[in-house]
Amino acid sequence: MAAGGLDGLIAKAYGVTLDTLGECPTREGVLAAIRAGHEAAQGLIDGIAADVATSGRRVGCKSGCAFCCHQHIAVGPAELLGMFDAVTSWAPERQAELRRRLDQDAPRIAALGHAERRAARIPCAMLDRKTGLCTAYAARPIPCRSHLSLLRTACEREFRNKGTLRPGDKPVPVLQEPKPLAGAVLVAVELALDARGLSVEPTELSLGLHTALCDPTLFDRWLAGESPFPVLAPPPESRRARLGLTYTAMIRAERERLVGQGVI
Ligand code: SF4
Numbered sequence: 001m002a003a004g005g006l007d008g009l010i011a012k013a014y015g016v017t018l019d020t021l022g023e024c025p026t027r028e029g030v031l032a033a034i035r036a037g038h039e040a041a042q043g044l045i046d047g048i049a050a051d052v053a054t055s056g057r058r059v060g061c062k063s064g065c066a067f068c069c070h071q072h073i074a075v076g077p078a079e080l081l082g083m084f085d086a087v088t089s090w091a092p093e094r095q096a097e098l099r100r101r102l103d104q105d106a107p108r109i110a111a112l113g114h115a116e117r118r119a120a121r122i123p124c125a126m127l128d129r130k131t132g133l134c135t136a137y138a139a140r141p142i143p144c145r146s147h148l149s150l151l152r153t154a155c156e157r158e159f160r161n162k163g164t165l166r167p168g169d170k171p172v173p174v175l176q177e178p179k180p181l182a183g184a185v186l187v188a189v190e191l192a193l194d195a196r197g198l199s200v201e202p203t204e205l206s207l208g209l210h211t212a213l214c215d216p217t218l219f220d221r222w223l224a225g226e227s228p229f230p231v232l233a234p235p236p237e238s239r240r241a242r243l244g245l246t247y248t249a250m251i252r253a254e255r256e257r258l259v260g261q262g263v264i
Helices: 005-021 027-053 077-087 092-110 114-120 152-160 178-195 205-214 218-223 239-243 247-260
Strands: none
Touching: 005 027, 005 178, 005 247, 027 077, 027 178, 027 218, 077 178, 077 205, 077 218, 092 205, 178 247, 205 218
């Protein structure tokens, strides 16, 4: 861990993101800031995964294994823009096929809570259902990058049991170390976006993408300071749900703490 711990990491990534965004963020500036955040987070995650490999533990995730890609994925508008940018580089017929699939799936997804989505096993919009590969792998959001299972068979069992634990089952063991580090980078990026007047309130990845495909002007409205994406409620067992706070409120509370301690 770098000198200064997680707060030092946030301060560094916050400064880089502010500089990349500039005073009046453009679409290109946001995409560059997200790419830089992803590179920073991925470097930390890869370093931890390499350490794990030498310590006797083994990451169970493999290319084509996608049991975890069938749940609500919380993503802020900036990371969503990265996914949307990847999709709009596809051939028109491929984009049209995604749109058709989302026209079918989005109303169902919108009606489901977190546990119900897991039970329904509706795949993420970005998942190739034949190969199990992420079709926007280079732009996948930080929650996807930092979720590393230590036991593939436990993921499969949870998937088959529709997200529920049966008597005697243990939760999927997940590598914990990447989460605070990658999370700190994400918080830093969102602190910078919020400082530039851009909403960081998360949406559900497939729903947000569908909304953007239906109305590509939404990102311009977001860049103009609006919050045009459907908001994803936090899981009911989460701290944020218990406190009844918006994500923006939590990010701003974090800013107050960091400013108060002279970190940023
Ligand atoms: S964005 Fe990619 S990695 Fe993340 S849930 Fe969707 S398909 Fe899986």
